[in-house]
């Protein structure tokens with residue numbers, strides 16, 4: 001569980017609430033690594049069963065301890081945990097197996113039992129988890145029924161050295177710590193699981209963060225600067241999806257982290273002129289409808305002052321969101337929805353961006369399948385959509401390197417290169433014009449590559465970087481041959 005925090009950073013403590021955060025002590029350059037860290041705990045997502053060794057989905061159990069899931073290809077899992085559990089003769093394994101969420105907490109308790117990992121457990125307890133705010137809530141009742149009661153009734157506590165300090169509050173605290181500090185990470189087969197990273201979790205949230213987090217196939221977390229960070233700045237990470245609107249991001253942050261975000265983006269009604277939350281006025285048809293402050297319950301048109309109730313807006317956005325989900329990959333349905341949404345939402349609203357991403361991805365499938373003989377309209381539409389998405393990303397992540405930007409830029413330039421070649425073949429472009437356009441494509445290709453250079457090797461983005469480097473070489477050869 002080695003870790004490497006950049007020496008230019010320091011962990012500081014907020015005097016008011018004791019919360020920790022990370023501050024840059026010196027200037028940090030774009031792309032510079034801030035932290036490399038192995039997880040302290042890897043856990044299945046709620047309700048899932050994953051092999052205790054390879055973390056693929058598994059239904060079978062270890063023959064020795066009888067409680068850890070082990071897939072048919074794996075023979076053993078953590079030796080300490082296995083032996084400790086196997087020695088618990090009167091453990092009610094069936095009860096624990098039925099309540100899948102117990103296993104993550106058992107892993108935590110074993111971290112505390114094992115002298116080699118006790119220090120990690122103790123530092124996990126230092127993290128924020130706002131236990132008092134959860135007391136009596138639905139989530140508290142959920143864990144009472146699904147974790148606390150089964151664990152108490154299973155006899156496990158009497159086998160633990162620290163069992164006497166384990167009561168309802170202690171177990172609820174462990175559940176809360178995992179909820180607040182667990183990172184959603186890629187599982188090795190498909191889906192996601194949770195990883196607890198004791199250092200990575202200290203970074204404060206910001207909706208326009210100054211770092212990016214990448215996790216490789218050995219679950220090593222790398223945090224690097226997505227823009228230059230000046231000495232004295234707080235080092236931040238975005239706990240939610242940057243492509244959501246302010247209300248949606250804040251709702252998720254409140255539920256998952258009990259956090260009221262007051263970052264610059266949340267406090268700017270236009271979200272840095274991106275207008276990702278802006279509606280079009282249903283009265284005057286042209287005015288922008290905004291909320292001046294994120295905690296307000298009324299939306300108001302900046303042109304005719306017409307007001308809309310927040311509940312009514314929520315209902316409309318939920319219906320539109322459902323429509324996108326129901327359209328799945330159907331381009332016709334998506335385009336029809338886009339036309340309808342465009343009457344109610346700003347052209348850069350997050351749901352418009354979402355639908356454009358869906359259409360672009362469906363078009364990619366057509367362009368990658370030569371048997372569909374894609375016509376020029378398909379290329380033109382894909383180019384237009386990618387350009388629109390990049391424009392929004394540049395507004396919300398100004399000056400930042402970003403995986404999202406890199407991938408969208410790559411989608412754009414690979415489509416443009418094909419499109420220009422097609423037009424050249426159809427004698428619409430001269431050779432000189434084609435060379436000039438391909439040179440422009442090459443510049444943007446380099447920009448996309450530059451943004452992925454800091455991604456670890458064994459990640460989908462690291463692999464994409466290798467593909468892009470190859471494709472850049474082909475493009476350069478192509479240009480040379482035309483010259």
Ligand SMILES: C[S@@+](CC[C@H](N)C(=O)[O-])C[C@H]1O[C@@H](n2cnc3c(N)ncnc32)[C@H](O)[C@@H]1O
Nearest residue numbers: 019020127128180181201202204205257258259
């Ligand atoms: C993952 S932890 C971050 C580290 C935490 N401060 C600690 O000491 O363990 C998430 C919690 O930190 C606090 N936090 C993180 N970012 C914040 C922000 N931008 N504003 C206010 N509180 C924040 C909230 O209490 C949140 O639930």
